[in-house]
Amino acid sequence: MGIGIVVTSGKGGVGKTTTSANIGTALALHGQKVCLVDTDIGLRNLDVVMGLENRIIYDLVDVTEGVCRLQQALIKDKRFETLSLLPAAQTKDKTAVSPEQIEEIVTQLKREFDYVIIDCPAGIEQGFRNAVAGADQAIVVTTPEKAAVRDADRIIGLLEREKVGMPKLVINRVRPHMVKNGDMLDVEDILDLLAIDLVGVVPDDEYVIKSANLGEPAVMSHDSRASLAYRNIARRLLGEAVPLQPLEEKAGMFSKVRKFFGFK
Amino acid sequence: MKTVKNKITIKGTKDGLVFFMDDTCSFDELVADLREKIEHSHQQILSGPLIRVSLKLGKRYCTPEQQQQLTEIIRQRGNLVIHMIDADVISKEEAFAERLKSSFLLKTQTVRSGQVLEFDGDILLLGDVNPGGTVKSTGSIFVLGNLRGIAHAGTNGDNQVIIAAASMLPTQLRIADIISRPGEEWAENSGATEFAYVEDGNMKVAKMNFLHRVRPELGESKA
Numbered sequence: 398m399g400i401g402i403v404v405t406s407g408k409g410g411v412g413k414t415t416t417s418a419n420i421g422t423a424l425a426l427h428g429q430k431v432c433l434v435d436t437d438i439g440l441r442n443l444d445v446v447m448g449l450e451n452r453i454i455y456d457l458v459d460v461t462e463g464v465c466r467l468q469q470a471l472i473k474d475k476r477f478e479t480l481s482l483l484p485a486a487q488t489k490d491k492t493a494v495s496p497e498q499i500e501e502i503v504t505q506l507k508r509e510f511d512y513v514i515i516d517c518p519a520g521i522e523q524g525f526r527n528a529v530a531g532a533d534q535a536i537v538v539t540t541p542e543k544a545a546v547r548d549a550d551r552i553i554g555l556l557e558r559e560k561v562g563m564p565k566l567v568i569n570r571v572r573p574h575m576v577k578n579g580d581m582l583d584v585e586d587i588l589d590l591l592a593i594d595l596v597g598v599v600p601d602d603e604y605v606i607k608s609a610n611l612g613e614p615a616v617m618s619h620d621s622r623a624s625l626a627y628r629n630i631a632r633r634l635l636g637e638a639v640p641l642q643p644l645e646e647k648a649g650m651f652s653k654v655r656k657f658f659g660f661k
Numbered sequence: 662m663k664t665v666k667n668k669i670t671i672k673g674t675k676d677g678l679v680f681f682m683d684d685t686c687s688f689d690e691l692v693a694d695l696r697e698k699i700e701h702s703h704q705q706i707l708s709g710p711l712i713r714v715s716l717k718l719g720k721r722y723c724t725p726e727q728q729q730q731l732t733e734i735i736r737q738r739g740n741l742v743i744h745m746i747d748a749d750v751i752s753k754e755e756a757f758a759e760r761l762k763s764s765f766l767l768k769t770q771t772v773r774s775g776q777v778l779e780f781d782g783d784i785l786l787l788g789d790v791n792p793g794g795t796v797k798s799t800g801s802i803f804v805l806g807n808l809r810g811i812a813h814a815g816t817n818g819d820n821q822v823i824i825a826a827a828s829m830l831p832t833q834l835r836i837a838d839i840i841s842r843p844g845e846e847w848a849e850n851s852g853a854t855e856f857a858y859v860e861d862g863n864m865k866v867a868k869m870n871f872l873h874r875v876r877p878e879l880g881e882s883k884a
Contacts, residue, residue: 547774550791554773590791590809592771 399430399507402514402634403532403561407548409519411540412569415605415615416627417516418446420536422614423631424512425480432471432510434483434503436528437518438493441485448612449474449482458486461498467505476617481510491523496530503531512634521555529556535564536596541571541582550591565596567630572601597630598641599623668694671703677713677744680735684719688727695734714741718748772796772810783822792832801825801879811835823876825856829866839864 404417414437421433435443438458444450455470460483467483474480483506486493499515506513517528529535535556539549549566556564568587575581584598602623608615616631618624622642629639668683668691682691714735723731728746735741751759766780767787774793778784783800794810796802801822802814808826813835815822820837834841834857841857841864854869858876872879 547793550793551774554776554794557773589807590789592789 399509399511399513400534401503401507401532402512402534402536403517403528404514404536404538405517405525405528405552405556406519406538406545407521407552408539408545411538411545412599412605413519413538414442414446414516415609416536416538416567416569416599417514418443418609418614419616419624419627420630420634421512421514422447422477422480423616423628424514424634425474425477426616426628427631427635428479429511429635430479430509431512431514432481432483432506434506434513434515435485436499436515436524438485438524438527439487439490440518441487443516444472444482444484445612446609447474447482447614449484450612453484456484456486457502458489458493460502461494467502491518491527494527496526499527500530521551525552525555529559529561532559532561535559535561536567537564537591537593538567538569539587539591540569541576541584541587543582546582546587546590553591553593564593566591566593567597567599568595569599570601571598595641596633597626599626599630669698671698677715678741679715679717681717682719682721684721688721688723691721692730692734695731699734699738709740711740711742713744715744716746718746720749722750722752723748766798771806774810790831798822820859821876821878823856823858823872823879825854825869825872827854828852829855829857834864834866836864 404413404420406413417433421431425431433443433447435441435457437443444453449472452472455465457470459465460467460470471481471483474482483502503513503515513531515528515532518524537549537552537556539545553564566588568584571584572581576583584595588595600622602615602621604618604621605615605623608618615621615624616627625642629642632639668686670681672679672681716731731746732743735743764782766782766784768778768784769787771788772778772786772790772794774791777795777797778786779797781799783803784796784798785803785805786796787805789806790796790804790808790810790812792809795813796804796810797813797816799815799817799819802812802824804812804826807828807830809830809832811833812824812831814824815837818837820839822836824834824836831843836857836859839859839862855866856869856872857864857866859865860875867875
């Protein structure tokens with residue numbers, strides 16, 4: 398029996414879908430059988446970020462309506478043998494499915510997969526209740542902005558009432574130099590307020606945007622800092638004790654000289 | 662009229678009729694007299710337009726069944742409407758429930774954004790109140806943690822209550838109907854345990870060791 402993990406945030410645009418895609422891919426790179434489930438019905442994105450949009454035939458709503466079997470709707474990612482995606486419908490909206498239906502689907506998927514990563518839509522309405530229904534654990538994504546932290550706090554309060562237990566926190570898009578100057582909330586401030594376990598800090602990295610546009614999750618890269626952060630999150634979820642990486646890259650002598658001469 | 666057996670005195674007020682019930686006789690005697698008055702002796706007064714009736718039971722304790730019995734007798738007259746039944750005594754259970762209602766609530770949780778912790782009495786919270794979270798009480802509020810959200814003490818208008826916090830960093834403080842934000846009437850957090858109180862219609866915040874001077878009665882009322 399696998400584990401259902403919902404990735405949620407309350408606020409939109411903090412990186413739920415990117416985090417789902419990257420954590421899922423990173424777990425698959427570790428040899429785990431992973432299924433990504435997009436519950437953002439009507440505004441599906443996860444398939445785009447994963448680069449699997451053109452392979453969708455059936456979707457989540459087709460499964461709940463009995464148009465197809467669950468197995469038929471799953472898209473196998475060709476790059477990773479153990480990774481699958483259950484896409485959301487684009488033509489319906491959140492009310493097209495009920496929490497009970499999602500719970501049933503996730504329960505079925507957990508029999509086959511080690512990890513079922515559920516990408517939650519923004520907001521606290523029906524879509525949120527759907528996404529949370531089948532989850533055993535929750536990952537709350539926030540960015541170091543007051544509004545995002547406030548919404549994360551609200552979501553944690555709502556999650557406490559569900560059966561998901563204490564959620565884990567991912568702080569996304571941290572800009573080290575802004576934190577250093579005191580222009581951005583630092584990790585300590587956020588943890589002090591939210592009072593939940595931290596599972597990873599992801600630095601702001603342009604490569605994440607680029608890779609999402611290419612349809613290749615950032616973790617596939619070897620030299621991006623965000624990639625390393627996502628790999629570490631996956632390892633922590635698997636139970637390894639991985640220390641937090643330093644946020645700022647120490648500039649070595651060689652790179653300083655290169656910079657001086659205008660090479661990157 | 663048999664004045665000896667008169668257990669019920671009926672008086673007319675501008676709000677309707679008030680039935681004063683003798684509280685030294687037996688309940689059966691009371692019922693008998695009520696029947697007598699309603700069904701026979703007071704026919705003329707007790708007919709006509711709708712009249713509101715209040716029952717004053719004095720120091721007699723009536724069970725809900727007994728109250729029902731009295732109500733039914735009076736209801737025989739279509740024009741009499743029971744407005745309220747009032748007694749000077751309550752049962753032990755009711756008294757105990759009443760006491761519980763106005764006691765302490767001890768709570769261990771983080772009151773997060775969007776959550777409201779509400780209680781009829783004093784609240785002792787062992788945890789934080791986050792921005793967007795609210796704690797409301799009719800009594801005082803004590804927070805052993807960071808108070809970053811809204812605290813509203815004395816919600817039913819009592820301005821003698823206080824709000825105390827180990828770390829006073831609220832978005833807003835309210836005592837009775839007085840609302841205050843940090844940095845207006847009082848300086849921002851000094852790092853020590855502080856409390857807020859109302860004096861001359863203004864909210865003030867002071868260090869905890871000042872409490873016994875402004876609210877000496879606060880500790881005694883709880884003892």
